[in-house]
Amino acid sequence: MIKQSFILKKNKKWVIIDLFDIRPSNGNAAEDARNDWNEIVAPNYVVKNDISTEFQEIDSWQLTAQSVTTSGILKFNVSLITFSCSYGHASILLVNNDFQNILDGPITDFISSLKVVSPQEALAYIKPSNNANVPFANTQLPGSQSQSSINQNNNDNNNASTNNIVSAVSANPYNPPFPTPGEQPVKASIMMDVGWFVEATNDYIQYTKKDIKVIQYFFVAPQNPNSNTPDEDLFWQKYLNQYFSTDTYNKYPNDPYDFLNRIAFASCNAVYRGDGKTYFIAWMVSNYCSYLAITSSEQVYNSYFKHPNELAGMERFNNFPVTTQEIQGKWVSTSFAGAQMYSSITGYYAGMAVATSATSFEFSGNMFNKSTQGATGMVGSMQTFSSETKGTFKVNDYTLVTTEVGSEPDAKEYYCAFKYAKNAKILFLQDKKYSGMTYYLIKK
Numbered sequence: 001m002i003k004q005s006f007i008l009k010k011n012k013k014w015v016i017i018d019l020f021d022i023r024p025s026n027g028n029a030a031e032d033a034r035n036d037w038n039e040i041v042a043p044n045y046v047v048k049n050d051i052s053t054e055f056q057e058i059d060s061w062q063l064t065a066q067s068v069t070t071s072g073i074l075k076f077n078v079s080l081i082t083f084s085c086s087y088g089h090a091s092i093l094l095v096n097n098d099f100q101n102i103l104d105g106p107i108t109d110f111i112s113s114l115k116v117v118s119p120q121e122a123l124a125y126i127k128p129s130n131n132a133n134v135p136f137a138n139t140q141l142p143g144s145q146s147q148s149s150i151n152q153n154n155n156d157n158n159n160a161s162t163n164n165i166v167s168a169v170s171a172n173p174y175n176p177p178f179p180t181p182g183e184q185p186v187k188a189s190i191m192m193d194v195g196w197f198v199e200a201t202n203d204y205i206q207y208t209k210k211d212i213k214v215i216q217y218f219f220v221a222p223q224n225p226n227s228n229t230p231d232e233d234l235f236w237q238k239y240l241n242q243y244f245s246t247d248t249y250n251k252y253p254n255d256p257y258d259f260l261n262r263i264a265f266a267s268c269n270a271v272y273r274g275d276g277k278t279y280f281i282a283w284m285v286s287n288y289c290s291y292l293a294i295t296s297s298e299q300v301y302n303s304y305f306k307h308p309n310e311l312a313g314m315e316r317f318n319n320f321p322v323t324t325q326e327i328q329g330k331w332v333s334t335s336f337a338g339a340q341m342y343s344s345i346t347g348y349y350a351g352m353a354v355a356t357s358a359t360s361f362e363f364s365g366n367m368f369n370k371s372t373q374g375a376t377g378m379v380g381s382m383q384t385f386s387s388e389t390k391g392t393f394k395v396n397d398y399t400l401v402t403t404e405v406g407s408e409p410d411a412k413e414y415y416c417a418f419k420y421a422k423n424a425k426i427l428f429l430q431d432k433k434y435s436g437m438t439y440y441l442i443k444k
Contacts, residue, residue: 008106015096015103017110022090029055029084030201033064034169034185036082036091045078045095046071053185053202057274060119061085064185075099085119172197178213178279178294179272180206181243187420188320198317200420205318212295212304214314218422219290231264231285240292244270244281252308265308267298286312319417321397322427326418330362331427331441359439361429368393368402400429 006017020040025032033053041047048071056063067079079094092111096103169186174197184201191197199206207214221234229237232251249268255261267282282293282301291311295301305311334357357374373386391404400416413432418425424442431437 006110008103008110010102010106013096013098013100013102015094015098015107017107018093019114020091020093022088024088025084025086028172028175028180028183029062029064029082029089030180030183030185031169031171032084032089033066033080033082034187036089037066037080037185038169040091040093041066041078041080045076047078055183059116061116062183066185083116087119169199172199172208174208174210176208176210176213179243179274180213180215181240181292182217187425188418190320192317196314196317198320200318200320202423205315205420207314207317209304211300212293214311215292215294216315216318217290217292218288220285220288221290230262232266232283235264235283235285235290236266239290240270240281240283243273244279245273246270263308265311267301269298282308282311284308284311287315289315318419319398319428320419322395322400322416322418324366324395327363327395327400327427328365330360330444332358332360332444333439333441334358359441360444361427361439361441363393366392366394370402 004019006019008015008017020036037051047068049068051066051068053067054065056065061083062085064082064084065079066082067077070076070078075097077094077096077098081092081094083090083092094107096107098104170189170191172189173191182203184203186199186201189197189199195209196207197209199208203218205216207216217239219239220231221238223229223234230251236249246268249266249270252263252265254263264285265282267280269278270281271278279294280296280298280301282305284291286309289312291314293301293305293311356376357372359372360370362369362371368391370389371387373384375384389402389404391402391406393400393402395401395416398415398417400414402412402414404410404412415428415430415432417428419428419440420426427439427441427443429439429441
């Protein structure tokens with residue numbers, strides 16, 4: 001990747017600003033930003049902290065700003081700003097040791113002095129050989145130092161790890177012409193056998209085919225105080241209305257007296273505020289998630305979903321293959337169940353029965369360690385238990401095989417998959433022989 005580098009200095013504080021060339025887009029702004037992060041930042045800096053991400057649109061460019069403070073002995077502020085359009089994308093990398101914000105003014109002046117060409121003009125800069133000039137004006141501030149390359153090797157860089165590289169992300173092969181409200185960088189993607197291309201982010205899962213897009217948001221709009229607004233109305237009022245406009249929408253004809261089986265579903269033709277185009281959208285709130293389908297017409301939507309509940313059924317594709325590299329580490333889960341007990345003779349309260357347990361799977365190399373601890377019984381007289389097994393393991397996409405070390409090795413097979421939730425990656429394990437032995441584990 002070709003770049004131009006600049007250094008600004010003041011009172012022993014410095015910032016290195018790298019301007020990278022424009023290249024063809026990976027499919028959308030989120031994938032452009034994530035792939036540039038993996039290529040530019042991940043190999044060179046130790047990142048164990050959460051990455052802050054912001055989005056905005058400027059002069060028809062979609063901007064994704066990702067920022068983090070590196071880990072290790074030497075700490076730096078690292079920010080990657082990615083400009084994306086349908087033709088291509090380019091990034092600006094800022095690395096500094098200025099934790100007192102002394103250089104905020106000069107940095108702002110420098111960034112403001114760059115002339116950003118329009119996406120249409122940028123098309124002329126994109127070359128397959130990746131030797132294009134940057135789409136920013138070659139502006140150098142007085143007193144700054146311009147270099148063709150900057151040696152960034154230091155103790156922190158030499159200890160850089162691959163822990164901050166996310167799961168493999170592929171460009172969407174369909175790239176349907178439908179927007180993604182609240183678009184986020186993609187963390188993992190996979191093509192399912194049935195033809196759905198699935199993409200995971202911190203805030204949603206996106207399922208696409210060539211003529212439809214379904215987004216499963218890890219979000220349910222909060223209820224208004226002192227009201228009982230239906231969930232489908234809340235999702236429109238507190239989220240969708242930011243992105244779409246319509247005069248009216250159609251709601252599912254629920255039985256007004258059947259509260260338990262009520263379906264929170266609605267649909268309409270709506271104008272997307274971002275591009276002024278009209279789309280058919282349908283949404284449903286179910287199981288602590290909100291689902292949104294976007295397509296060209298109601299006819300296309302009905303060809304995929306005959307009943308609203310089928311929209312929520314898309315969650316079954318939130319399954320990503322497991323690799324030996326990604327499963328490494330300690331994964332934990334806890335469970336609790338309790339019941340108030342009453343005497344069948346007197347009717348008096350007889351106490352509370354409780355069962356609680358914590359299970360962990362630790363994977364290191366090709367070795368595993370499973371540990372379970374818990375307690376059962378009546379409160380005040382509970383019995384504790386614990387167990388531990390060790391051995392080797394093999395994992396291949398959706399199957400995990402553990403072999404316990406002993407005189408008679410005991411092999412167990414599990415269905416396994418990574419599932420994504422709000423800001424979380426979950427390891428799902430289910431014993432193939434005893435399906436009741438199911439675990440949802442979070443990496444510790």
